[in-house]
Structure formats: structure tokens, C-alpha cells
Amino acid sequence: MRQKNMQAYLFLSPFLVFITVLYILPAILTVIMAFTSLDSAFIWKFNGINNFRKILMDPNTPIIAWNTVKYVGITIFLTVVLDLFFAIMTTYFIRDERKGNIFKSILMIPMITPGVVYSVLWLWLLEATPNGLANKVYMALGGSEPLNWIAQYPFVIIIAATLLTSIAYGTTVFSSAVKSIPENQFRAARVDGAGEWEIVRNIILPNLRFHITFIALWETLGLLTNYVTIMLITNGGPGVQTEVWALSAYHKAFSDSQYGYGAAISLVLIVVVMVLMLVIGAVMHHQEKSRS
Template identity: 35%
Template sequence: MKSRAWWRQRVNFVIFLGPAILLTVFFFVVPVLIDIAVSFTDLGRSLRVTRFTTEHYERVFGGDRRLTDVMALTFIYVLGTLALFNVTFGLVLALITTSIDKVSGGFFRGVWLLPRMSPSVLYILLWVWVVNPSQYGLLNQILMTVFGLEQPLDLLTTAPIALIIISNGFIGASMGMIIFTSAIRGIPEHLFHAARVDGAGSLAIVWYITLPALRWPISFITIYQALSLLVSFEYILLLTKGGPFYDTTVYALYIYRRAFQSGQYGYGAALSLFLIVIGIAVALLGWRFFDMKRLLQNPRIEVQ
């Protein structure tokens, strides 16, 4: 006969961990297993499997000449969006909105949250209108009427990569902004006062007090957003469709184009599996590089 405590422990396990385990299994583990299985089949546009094959992996590792360019572009896109917006601009927004009065700071943070709160299709439709290459696009209307530009700009053709970085960055910056703001708010205020008394200027305060305190949030945002940028493609698909040509086809969109536009589901699954591997590698590298282990270890001093 098991003891009451033994049963309670089991029941608690099921109640508290059960739902999370089920969700993880059904929505993370099972899809990966299905993906692995599909990647070894010839599943094509009519969703039928006629044979098992490894040829998709042969294509991933050498047969697909487009893949190198796609990966290089993905690297530029992820690094560019992270460096310019998700981390740097998010940090700038957090620093500025915490150094002005609370109401204005809250207002500006609210404004920068709008892109994240709007439905993605609506957000991108606005972008499509802004960068419309004719004289009717918002940007061109401003440039032509206010600044006297003669010919409308066509950023979709001339600067598509910059465009996808900016449109994604405007959304991505808000996540960093929120996390960094709360971290800045968590810094004990007396440190700032003490620094002021010691004669430190604003930049010195940011450099010697704020930034060191943001080390972990910055590390976390960098890894988290890198992974999220690696797999996101919906804004790019809606704005440039991955073009012109393959100019803005990042890896995740490339999978979509192969699997859903050409009906090569088997190859798409192999490409996806490779993306999962890339994602894990990026996460582990980030973990190592930022020494995330230290963040998660138990505190050495227990404050009672």
C-alpha cells in the first residue's frame, strides 16, 4: 500500500506538469518526429508517399545551389535586424523612455508597441502602401511633394533587404524595449544618485551602471530574438514575396516556397529539419558565448 504522500506527489505531478508535458509533446516533439519522417519520403503535391528516400538530404548538403545564397542572406537579415533594431534600438528606446518623465516615457513605449499589437497583415499592408513604387505610395508622396523628388522611389526593387530589416525591426525593437525597461527599473536608484554625487555624466552612468546591469537581459534578447528571426518569414512573404528574384528569400521563406509553392513537401521537411539543427546550434553558441549558465545557476548567497 502506497502512502498518502506518495499518491499526492504523483497527483500533483500530473496536475501541475501534465498539461505542459502534453503540450510540449503534441506541439513540439510530435511535429519534429513527423517532420523527420516526411523528410525521408517523396511526399509531393498530392500528399502521397510512394517511396522512402534520402535524396532530399543529398540536395540540402550540396545539390541545391540556391541554398548558399539563401543562408548568406538569412545571416545578414538576422544579424542586421538584431544589431540595428531588436537589441540596439530596443536598448536606445528603453534608455530614452526611462530617462524622461513617466507619462511621456509610457506614451512613447506605447507607440512603439503598436506594430507588435497590430495584426501582421494590417501592419504589412501599411508598409505596402508606404513603399508603393508609384507616386501614390506614402513615402513617395512625401518625398515628391515636400522634398521635390522627381521620380518615385522603388525601394522594393532597389533596397529590398533594407526594407525587410526595417519592417521586422520596428516590431522586434519593442520586445527588447520592454525587457530592458523593466531591467533598468530594477536597478537600485541609489546607485544613480551615488554616481551623480561622484560627478558622473549621463553617458558615464549608462556605461558604468545601466549597461552592466543589462548584461543578462541583452544576452537573453539576443539569443531569443535570433532564434525567432531565424524562423519568421510571414512579414517578408507579405511585403516582398521573397523577391525580387530570390533577394529577400530567407531560409524559412525558402522552405515555404519549396514546400507550399512547388509542392515539394518532402524536401521542405528536410530543409526544416536542417533549420532546427541550425537553431539548436545558434542557441548553444549563444549559451556558450554569453555564459548563460551563470545566469541560471543557483545564487551563491541566500538572502533571508
């Protein structure tokens, strides 16, 4: 028995080393760094909870926190709604699986496109000169002069850009869930005279309850920690109009060289994410018990 355990640990050791070096140690260093005044001089001087006081005193903190709540909340709502719409349309209403798969493959293009390339495409599309594709369409429809789309509608743009990269995963999950619903439920509903909307509302959506919860919480975790698209398109601007919590940590640490302060901002986010993970576990466990 002991020999079998040793063999198991031996096989797992590369994975354990990988997890320790790339995840556990950086997390520990982040926690330690959050209580220091570490900056470009790289002097590890502990300053207690001064960094957290600084976060509370920063006049931009409420704006950034509200930006994060709006960004995550609006994006999650639109993501789940569009995921459900596309999944039901391509799986229930369009019974031709080949056509549905082609459409879902198109949805995956933004998700698999490298972030830098994807963001550059948005910058080109919304270029503030007459050469920008959006401005060409706008002026062809009667616009008098080109618009600076990113400066005028920054929040709408980052939500739209993020949304396109999010819907493919949820659509795929929901499509699989719709396919797993027993066909006899649909037949029984039609025999009882139920219309298509009643079937969607009373059969499909209740069967997708667990999956909707999973996608909403999973995407929330991803959006809280992801800032690359925002950084590449607006860099948090104009001003701090699109600055979110994760991007703020990046700016403080790597733009302003306030590594300790950036780590403190990150630590706040880590605590929020851990709480959400506990919520995910509790919700999943509760829904699993209610299903059984």
C-alpha cells in the first residue's frame, strides 16, 4: 500500500511542483507584498495596513469599484441572455445540427482570437478618423464628421468587446443541456397543447437552472480577474471611466511601480474571488440536493 502511495506521489510530483511554483508561491508573495511599501527601489519594508488605508482614502476607489460592479453585472446579464437565446435557437428551434454547429463555430472566433489581435481589430473598427470602418458606415448614413467612438462610448465598447468573447462557451454548455432533456417531455407538452414559448418557459429553462447558475458564477470569476481587453482598447480611460479593479492593480504595480500597493489591491480582489468560490460551492451543492 505504501509503495502504491509513493508511486502516486511520484507521478503527481511534476504537477505539484508546477502548481507550487506558478500558483501557491506567487499567492503567498502577493499576500506578503501587500503589507509592504515595495516600489521600484525593491526594498521590502513592512508598513502594516497602510496600503489598505490608502485604498480607502483614494478618491478613485469608489469609482473603480462601481465600474467593476457595472462591468461584471451588465456583461453577465447580457452573456446569460444571449447564451440562452443562441442555445435554444440553434438546438431546439433549428433541428439541423450541422447548421447549428456552423453558427456556434462562428461564435467561437472572438474567443479563440489572440487578445492583442482581437483588440487591434476593435481599435481599427472604431478609429476616430474617416478611415475607421464604423465612421465610414456612420458618414455614409448621413453623419457630418467622424466620431471618436472610444472616447464617447468607452463603457459600451468594452462591454461589447468582452461580450463577444464570452458567449461561445455558455452557448455550447446550454446547447448540450438542451439536448440532454428527454424528448418525451416535449412530446407530452405538445400533446397537452403547449405552444413553443410555453415549452421554453416551463420545460427548457427549468432544466437549465443548474447550468445558468454555473455559467453566471463562472463568468463572474473570469470577469473580475480579466482586464486585458480593457487595457488594450481603452487602458481604463478616458480618465478612470473604464478602470476596473484588476486593471487598477496592474496600473499601480507595473505603471506606477507601487508594487506593494498594487499587491494590496490584488489581495482585496483575491478575497472577493475566494468568497465567490465559496458561494459557487454552496449554490451548486444546494441545487444538486434539490434535484436529487
